[in-house]
Amino acid sequence: MAAVKKCKSFEQELGSLSSMTEKLSSGELSLEESMRMYEDGMKLAEKLAKDLSSLEARLEQIDIKTCEISPMDGNEEGN
Secondary structure (H helix, E strand, O other): OOOOOOOOOHHHHHHHHHHHHHHHHHOOOOHHHHHHHHHHHHHHHHHHHHHHHHHHHHHHHHHHHHHHHOOOOOOOOOO
């Protein structure tokens, strides 16, 4: 049976990145562990940045669609 990879939420991944930062800052990791964690953290930070950009684009599309559906903004002329 194949293992199912459970997707983490944006907030969970951001928490993981924060935890990595704390561990790296503690100075308790070996150089090899620090390098590995730094690389993993950079990959995660890049993924989070892409996810955030994607979410922002979706919000813009929702805003555009909302404006197109209900264009009444209270500034109608002639009233």
